[in-house]
Amino acid sequence: MTQKHIRRSFDLIFPAVAFLLVFGTFQTHAGKIQPVTGTKRITLKLERASFGDVVRELNLKYDVMIGFEESLLDVHHNDYDFDTNVRFSNHWRPNFKVKENWITIDVQDEPLESILNLIVGQMRHYQWSINDDVVNIYPTKGRNPIYKNLLELAIADFTIRKDNPILGLRMNVFALPEVEEFLEANSLRTSPYRRDRGALLRPLPYKISLQDVTLRELLNGVARIKQGGWILKRNKLQRAESETDEYIEIDI
Numbered sequence: 001m002t003q004k005h006i007r008r009s010f011d012l013i014f015p016a017v018a019f020l021l022v023f024g025t026f027q028t029h030a031g032k033i034q035p036v037t038g039t040k041r042i043t044l045k046l047e048r049a050s051f052g053d054v055v056r057e058l059n060l061k062y063d064v065m066i067g068f069e070e071s072l073l074d075v076h077h078n079d080y081d082f083d084t085n086v087r088f089s090n091h092w093r094p095n096f097k098v099k100e101n102w103i104t105i106d107v108q109d110e111p112l113e114s115i116l117n118l119i120v121g122q123m124r125h126y127q128w129s130i131n132d133d134v135v136n137i138y139p140t141k142g143r144n145p146i147y148k149n150l151l152e153l154a155i156a157d158f159t160i161r162k163d164n165p166i167l168g169l170r171m172n173v174f175a176l177p178e179v180e181e182f183l184e185a186n187s188l189r190t191s192p193y194r195r196d197r198g199a200l201l202r203p204l205p206y207k208i209s210l211q212d213v214t215l216r217e218l219l220n221g222v223a224r225i226k227q228g229g230w231i232l233k234r235n236k237l238q239r240a241e242s243e244t245d246e247y248i249e250i251d252i
């Protein structure tokens with residue numbers, strides 16, 4: 001994400017915040033968030049952990065934000081769910097049992113790129129890249145071309161006022177005219193229902209204003225601003241009325 005894509009309101013507090021965010025470092029309740037690079041050093045030890053627990057450790061200890069696109073080969077389970085706002089949650093445990101996709105990792109002061117290779121190697125169907133200071137994990141097998149095209153969708157403008165609750169962000173995305181048109185053209189449906197995860201009523205600390213970005217860049221930008229993550233997956237809680245329709249979820 002480039003500086004030209006981002007406009008922010010400037011008042012008594014936010015000039016400094018905006019300056020620091022554009023240049024990759026900003027102040028939070030947990031300290032300064034640094035740019036994410038593959039050389040970032042990580043120490044992590046987890047035995048038969050869920051992907052959600054791995055993401056939690058990376059986010060809380062190392063300021064690593066994750067964007068995840070689900071493979072069609074994994075639509076039969078929720079093993080790769082994680083709390084997209086874990087930094088502001090008191091705790092998170094999945095309300096399901098991991099079926100088979102456990103992750104074990106034991107590294108000491110290794111670069112992030114090595115840790116990500118170990119993680120996606122155990123996920124089998126995925127690859128990773130770092131975009132806009134967010135780690136994107138996406139399918140190499142069973143990739144849904146509709147999801148890929150959705151993430152590449154051009155968005156003219158995404159502007160959300162300061163103090164808008166995190167809870168409403170996903171519906172703000174679904175309400176974008178470009179997204180509405182894409183969903184209708186591809187027989188995709190969405191649901192307003194959302195499970196209670198994390199501090200969803202937490203207000204945005206400042207205005208978001210993104211122009212001329214792809215949906216992936218938009219989601220990465222929001223993840224960076226709210227210091228969390230995003231998930232694009234099939235909505236397994238809703239059953240479509242037609243065999244040609246599909247419910248999707250963008251968890252922000």
